[in-house]
Amino acid sequence: MSRLSRRMLIAGAGSAAAGLATGVVAAPAAAHDPGELPPGLTTITPADPRYADTQLRGYNKRFVGTPEAVRIVGSTEHVVQAVREAVRGGKRIGVRSGGHGLDGLVDDPAVKIVIDFTEMRDIAFDPVRNAFTIEPGATLGQIYRTLYYGWGVTIPGGVCPAVGAGGHFVGGGVGPLSRQYGLVADLVVAVEVVTVDAAGIVRAVVATDNPADPNYDLWWAHTGGGGGNFGVVTKFWLRQPGVRSTNPTQLLPKAPGGYLVGRAIWNWSDMTADAFRRLCANFGAWHEQNSAAGSAGAALYASMIAPRIENGKILISGQVDPSVPSQVTLLDSFLAALGVGVGPTPLIVKTPVQPWLQPTISAPDTAVSMGILGPPRSKTKGGLLKKRYTDEQIDIAYHHLTRADYAHKASVFTIASYGGRINALAPNATATAHRRSIMLGSVFSCWDVPADDQRHLDWNRAFFRDLYASTGGVPAPSDANEGCYINWPDVDLVDPAHNGSGVSALELYYGANLPRLRRVKAKYDPCGVFQHTLSIR
Incomplete structure (x- = not known):
């Protein structure tokens, strides 16, 4: 239970859209096509016939969670609301994108509320930020197909097409093309994250790779710092480092010419x-x-x-x-x-x-x-x-x-x-x-x-x-x-x-970057809202 468990939280999802440029608190961008109504915020409890399906979203069936509720989110605003309500009730939060967390971190009995991104899976080009946007629920297979048919580009992600972007990207994301193009996390230029501050304010923050961004460290922490540590990521922006073109077909690695x-x-x-x-x-x-x-x-x-x-x-x-x-x-x-x-x-x-595409998405x-x-x-x-x-x-x-x-x-x-x-x-x-x-x-x-x-x-x-x-x-x-x-x-x-x-689990995972990650944790999750067995403290 976090230190905010007995507080009434103050509503707040952010201020102006100018935050997209400056890195301050930002109004979330639209998550779906105009005119398309996203689902939710849907609440599924054990009494709901859909509950069993949500339980089985986790790949490793050694672990099947029994949360009090699964919140199916369709927008950043939904995530803000779900986090706010969970923290008000002192409920441990788990976050699921593709369900391929391998060792029961989301399906922990201590998790009472699961925020599920199965319906947040948009993939698009953002001309304002000159980068591709990917929502956490998009699977690698969906990402490869959309980027390939849309622009002839790809990302250097893993070989399992059912893995979700949310966990894969923030943990680094390695795959067959990584020796040529680096990790997926090396392409992340911005993230939108729902955080909870020391005053109990729940908000969506956009953090960028611009060193002048006041939230620069939050961006940095999501380029290999692992999931479930600092907040809930609701969107990624990706672009190859050093690319100056405004042509989207040049902004990510070209898809291989064959397999x-x-x-x-x-x-x-x-x-x-x-x-x-x-x-x-x-x-x-x-x-x-x-x-x-x-x-x-x-x-x-x-x-x-x-x-x-x-x-x-x-x-x-x-x-x-x-x-x-x-x-x-x-x-x-x-x-x-x-x-x-x-x-x-x-x-x-x-x-x-x-x-290249069909063998890749048919693994x-x-x-x-x-x-x-x-x-x-x-x-x-x-x-x-x-x-x-x-x-x-x-x-x-x-x-x-x-x-x-x-x-x-x-x-x-x-x-x-x-x-x-x-x-x-x-x-x-x-x-x-x-x-x-x-x-x-x-x-x-x-x-x-x-x-x-x-x-x-x-x-x-x-x-x-x-x-x-x-x-x-x-x-x-x-x-x-x-x-x-x-x-x-x-x-x-x-x-x-x-x-x-004699070397801790966190030192094994993060090496010399652990002290900085702990400082980011203290700044953006000072009350320990986001935690699991392997989380940064």
């Missing part, structure tokens, strides 16, 4: 511990040599998926834009480098060149692609890597992927590309502090039988603990590790039983 993927596939039955060690070393060494910002290799995005042995296959894929000169050669050289010295010969499969659900057909339950633990995993770490991974006392085809060890343009910015340029990593590693499990929760969690946690045993069971900062990615939230990091590093 070309090459895959190297090994049979687990052919894979020895020595061969697996060499394969992972090859994958890591390629990234050590090809992840500098602006390098030719940064145009290729790769992922390695090593599932449990009973799955049967180990898959490494590389993705490039075939319309760019030399990219086909880059893909071929990457695939060739993987197998050097491994022993078993992989099956190499290259897809025919396809248009299958992760659980379904792993053979999980029921409501998915999952656990993700990840770390940012400045160097490849050591041979000792890969031997630990091999042990957990092949050990005889556990079997599950949808438990996997993954390594994916990072670096490139992401690392062109200084660590303090945005709230995303991790600007020296070259790869993201993870241990991921998904299943659909509730009775199996503990068995899969035990395997997942033991794997991760052993993988990072030398740094306290987590990727604590070192010459090889840079910490954790906030868009893969892991509540285990606040538990000393799982984090023996």
Whole structure:
């Protein structure tokens, strides 16, 4: 419960529209086309037949919330009203955009009011600010399609088309194009945020990337500071840094000219511990040599998926834009480098060149692609890597992927590309502090039988603990590790039983930017209205 729980709040959504230019409190812009009436403010309680549908909006069914009410918002004014009423009643607020928060931060039993952005999903060009506007409820699939067909542009976001903009953008937003264009958060030039000040005034504030803006720090905090920390974002404005054109087709990265993927596939039955060690070393060494910002290799995005042995296959894929000169050669050289010295010969499969959009927005659900057909339950633990995993770490991974006392085809060890343009910015340029990593590693499990929760969690946690045993069971900062990615939230990091590093969860997520983020928190949420298990205090 926040310190405002017993106060009567003063109404106030802001002053003049001039705030859009100056960064002071602003009247929210229209959220929908003229003449279109947005829904709501709709209140759905447990007595409403729609309530069960709102409960199931969360992807990870290990967590299903039971809030007192879900508020379906259609405008910034609705959000102001919902926040004001929740705080008046001393009710903990949760905010949902796409529902892909992975570790129950919104579905926490302490959350009594969920503000749901499923009906705020507009995507448009704003000629006044010369930037694209995106509402938090828009999913990545919707964003890719609208930007592509409307202007031939895109954003460097993630591969899951059902993920919502609200959480993805403020946590950084990494995807296959990030090595070429940076994180999605690196394109955010302004945000509209509903905040609650020390006097209890609830208002919509527009914060911009202009250092002269009095709300500049609020903008900065939303470029990697994670969701649910400072207020409720109701709109993003995006534009590529340094672009001076007023032509919207030039303001975001051009959509790729095609989609070309090459895959190297090994049979687990052919894979020895020595061969697996060499394969992972090859994958890591390629990234050590090809992840500098602006390098030719940064145009290729790769992922390695090593599932449990009973799955049967180990898959490494590389993705490039075939319309760019030399990219086909880059893909071929990457695939060739993987197998050097491994022993078993992989099956190499290259897809025919396809248009970019349809494969991108048709990516299958992760659980379904792993053979999980029921409501998915999952656990993700990840770390940012400045160097490849050591041979000792890969031997630990091999042990957990092949050990005889556990079997599950949808438990996997993954390594994916990072670096490139992401690392062109200084660590303090945005709230995303991790600007020296070259790869993201993870241990991921998904299943659909509730009775199996503990068995899969035990395997997942033991794997991760052993993988990072030398740094306290987590990727604590070192010459090889840079910490954790906030868009893969892991509540285990606040538990000393799982984090023996002496480095707090917030330090793992935010590094040296944490003190500044705490100052922003104190200024814009002084009464702690917005909080969750991993929130900034």
